[in-house]
Amino acid sequence: MNDLSNWQSCPNPENVTLKGDHVTVETWDRAKHQSELWAALDIEDANKLMHYFPQATFDGEEDFGAWLEKSNSSGAFQTMVFRSHEAGKLVGMASYMAIDAKNGSIEVGAVAHGPQMSRSRMSTEAHYLMAKYVFEDLGYRRYEWKLNNENKPSHRAALRFGFAYEGLFRQHIVAKGRNRDTAWYSMIDGEWPLCKAAFEAWLSDQNFDAAGLQVKTLEEIRDAL
Template sequence: MPYNEFGQALGQALPSFTAGPLPEIRVLLGQTVRIEKLALAHEADLYPIYGPDAPRQNWTYMSIEPFQNREDFHCFFEKMVQSSDPYYLAIVDQASNQAVGTFALMRMDAANRVIEMGWVVYSRDLQRSRQATESQYLVMKYVFENLGYRRYEWKCDQLNQASCQAALRLGFHYEGTFRQALVYKGRNRDTAWFSLLDSEWPSRKDALESWLADSNFDEAGRQKTSLSRPE
């Protein structure tokens, strides 16, 4: 560890460090899904996922509720399409060619090469599926290998156990909880913080690619080996 002339410990020097680029995605192509920049063409597919028939339990930890009519959703959706941060993405099933969910890259700190995954909204079929894992893998790969970011974050309500478990399964490391960080829907939120670093990505990439391989699934599409959490 380096020290300055006062005997104070210093962080690792990064002499060639520069600010990172902002995301600019057209298509990220996978085996079972592709990730596309959100566009008005996705609206019809996504309305059932965001609309009045969406399972209410999926929205408990979101800051909004399902939309009760198409007009209100359209107004919100137009803002999603135009937004640059959050940078919304559609998850498109390769077999059906339909959008089956959305998520976003957000809280972009290009100066420090830090970015967050958030606003995750999945259809019933996408939840806990091979497609969901591949969707996250494709964006993780883009963040580290295309954008060259150093830190990838995941944050959620500490009480949202499904989101916390998903973060750990994907390879994010729990860093702690920010108490009374937010107020939404008239209630307190303690926010759990998770992160994955560029130095951790190569080993996590190998684990994800091994899990996603066709050889890891039987004829019924069931996994043979689970995706283990990193130590």
């Protein structure tokens, strides 16, 4: 563990743009992003996509935008939206949450990937860029991923990205009139170099065949490294 005798607080996330090869991560701006983001998430059913979010279901775009704006203006969230380079449109979002700058801990949550992001390099690259910003630009020690324990896809995503399972908070909150047990995952700064190398190796063109299919999974690459 690093010597923390001279530890100082980390800065809060700022209004930034993070550019990758396939996706750009932009800081939420209601006037600029609300309609486009809602359209990306509501292609099939936005409320179904955000079923495991603890807040009530949305009546439509304005209700969604008001909730996201309130969450950001209160400091509870700093929402980042994902823009596809190929389509030029927004395709999803995630938020920095539970920001504890004093102790260098921050969460990524409120994750919603539109169907355009499903099983694509954009999804992995967006989370790589967000993690890289947290560890390398802001200097955080701990990056959290928390989820409703019933959300199996989110469990798989956390493990795939390299987060370590830490445990279960039983009867943690009441969400939408139901009990929620919350599973906790984290990635810490000492693990980031390995996770970063795996992300970059997986995202490289050499890891995809002529049909665009991955040669090795992210887990296989990380295990080999």
